[in-house]
Amino acid sequence: MPQKPRTNVKTALQRTVDSLASLTISEAESAVMEVLWHRQPQAADEIVAALSKERDWQESTVKTLINRLLKKGAIDAEQDGRRYLYHPILKRDVWLRSQSTNLLDRLFGGRVAPLVAHFSEHRKLTRDDIAELKRIVAKLEKN
Amino acid sequence: MPQKPRTNVKTALQRTVDSLASLTISEAESAVMEVLWHRQPQAADEIVAALSKERDWQESTVKTLINRLLKKGAIDAEQDGRRYLYHPILKRDVWLRSQSTNLLDRLFGGRVAPLVAHFSEHRKLTRDDIAELKRIVAKLEKN
DNA sequence: ATCGCACGATTACAAATGTAATCAACGCGC
DNA sequence: GCGCGTTGATTACATTTGTAATCGTGCGAT
Numbered sequence: 440m441p442q443k444p445r446t447n448v449k450t451a452l453q454r455t456v457d458s459l460a461s462l463t464i465s466e467a468e469s470a471v472m473e474v475l476w477h478r479q480p481q482a483a484d485e486i487v488a489a490l491s492k493e494r495d496w497q498e499s500t501v502k503t504l505i506n507r508l509l510k511k512g513a514i515d516a517e518q519d520g521r522r523y524l525y526h527p528i529l530k531r532d533v534w535l536r537s538q539s540t541n542l543l544d545r546l547f548g549g550r551v552a553p554l555v556a557h558f559s560e561h562r563k564l565t566r567d568d569i570a571e572l573k574r575i576v577a578k579l580e581k582n
Numbered sequence: 583m584p585q586k587p588r589t590n591v592k593t594a595l596q597r598t599v600d601s602l603a604s605l606t607i608s609e610a611e612s613a614v615m616e617v618l619w620h621r622q623p624q625a626a627d628e629i630v631a632a633l634s635k636e637r638d639w640q641e642s643t644v645k646t647l648i649n650r651l652l653k654k655g656a657i658d659a660e661q662d663g664r665r666y667l668y669h670p671i672l673k674r675d676v677w678l679r680s681q682s683t684n685l686l687d688r689l690f691g692g693r694v695a696p697l698v699a700h701f702s703e704h705r706k707l708t709r710d711d712i713a714e715l716k717r718i719v720a721k722l723e724k725n
Numbered sequence: 726a727t728c729g730c731a732c733g734a735t736t737a738c739a740a741a742t743g744t745a746a747t748c749a750a751c752g753c754g755c
Numbered sequence: 756g757c758g759c760g761t762t763g764a765t766t767a768c769a770t771t772t773g774t775a776a777t778c779g780t781g782c783g784a785t
Contacts, residue, residue, distance in 0.1 A: 465772055469688075483732070500774050502733070507772090521782065522732060535689055536704050539697060542685050545612075546678055551701050552714035554682060558694050559722055561679050569722045571695035576719055579702055579712045608742055626762070643744050645763070650742090664752065665762060727785085735778070741771080748765070755757090 462513055462529055469534075470494060471504045472513065476531040480517060480524035605656055605672055612677075613637060614647045615656065619674040623660060623667035 464472060474489045475481060481489070487501045505525060508514045516523035540549075547553040555572070558564060564572075607615060617632045618624060624632070630644045648668065651657045659666035683692075690696040698715070701707060707715075 463771090467773060496773095497775060499776065503773085503775075506734075532704075535700060538685065538689060539700065540705070542681065543701075546681060550711060550714075551698060551705075551707060552711050552718065555694060555698060555715060555718055557678060557682065558686075559718055561675075562683065562694075564694060564722060568693060568695050569719060571693075572698060572715070573719050573723070575695065575698055575702055576712060576715045579707060580716070606741090610743060639743095640745060642746065646743085646745075649764075659763095729782105729784095731782090732780090733778105734780100735776105737776075738774090740773080743770080744768090746765105746767075748763105750761105750763090752761095753757105753759090 462511055462534075464508075464511070464513060464529070464534065468504050468508055468511075468513070471501065471508060472527060472529065472531070472534070475514060475525060475527040480526045482519070482522050482524055486525065605654055605677075607651075607654070607656060607672070607677065611647050611651055611654075611656070614644065614651060615670060615672065615674070615677070618657060618668060618670040623669045625662070625665050625667055629668065 470490060470493070471486060474486050477489075483502060483505060484498075486505065487496075487498050490496060490501055505514070509516060509525075513529040514525050514527050516525050518524075543549050543551065543554060547557070613633060613636070614629060617629050620632075626645060626648060627641075629648065630639075630641050633639060633644055648657070652659060652668075656672040657668050657670050659668050661667075686692050686694065686697060690700070
């Protein structure tokens with residue numbers, strides 16, 4: 440029995456990944472994402488409450504940001520009675536990577552070492568940081 | 583003989599540093615800065631030429647960016663006959679630090695180690711990168 | 726059945742940003 | 756001396772972002 444013809448799954452997935460990777464989240468929007476990454480799903484008023492601790496935003500400001508994120512496809516909404524519960528679609532991981540890769544590429548030629556060197560010169564690295572780095576490097580060497 | 587009364591130099595310097603640190607340079611503007619950081623001073627047409635290799639910008643676009651940087655105080659201009667030669671005022675170092683500190687603070691709780699860990703999971707670190715990191719860590723430990 | 730309120734949706738608006746075209750002045754070659 | 760081209764200055768305009776206010780609608784209490 441011939442398999443059902445199907446569009447190439449890999450390609451479709453890749454499209455999704457690409458579109459998520461290229462999703463551009465503004466600074467303000469990322470604050471909303473962080474709240475949802477921390478706990479999900481959450482209703483609008485919960486998000487507002489969570490954000491009220493760090494940002495001096497009106498409720499409607501947060502609503503706007505939620506809507507922009509919906510439009511961008513970074514989050515989605517599940518109906519829950521009269522209201523919605525919001526889930527992140529964009530994964531924090533993916534976003535983190537794109538953000539840091541972007542910075543590294545633009546400022547440090549894509550290499551991690553120069554960034555670390557930069558901080559070792561300009562920013563106090565604590566004893567703990569150094570120990571942690573040592574651990575990481577040791578582990579990397581083993582593989 | 584009493585010293586000439588003077589305004590507090592330290593404070594004035596600090597003001598300057600602060601203002602430079604808080605200077606906000608857009609992505610497009612930073613491309614112009616990179617050109618000037620690479621070689622300085624340069625005339626507008628040299629900057630245009632240098633940028634033509636990486637960006638598909640019209641001459642007037644670059645001129646606009648140069649003007650915005652002047653207005654922001656990130657660069658200055660020295661007259662040279664009929665034209666100007668531009669110098670960076672904002673130091674690459676300072677900018678680099680502010681950019682990377684910002685990213686680290688927002689995404690990794692201000693710690694370098696988690697960023698490195700992130701890359702060690704998600705991005706191939708080459709043998710060389712690892713060796714380099716090891717060197718850096720070793721040197722850090724010595725102090 | 727009605728009124729108010731809780732929520733999401735729509736509209737608002739200034740500033741920053743990306744990307745240019747056009748204007749104006751002035752020195753150089755003819 | 757004069758027109759032209761080079762170069763900086765001014766103006767333009769759409770989009771994104773920050774930050775809200777207002778609108779519309781349907782559920783729940785009375």
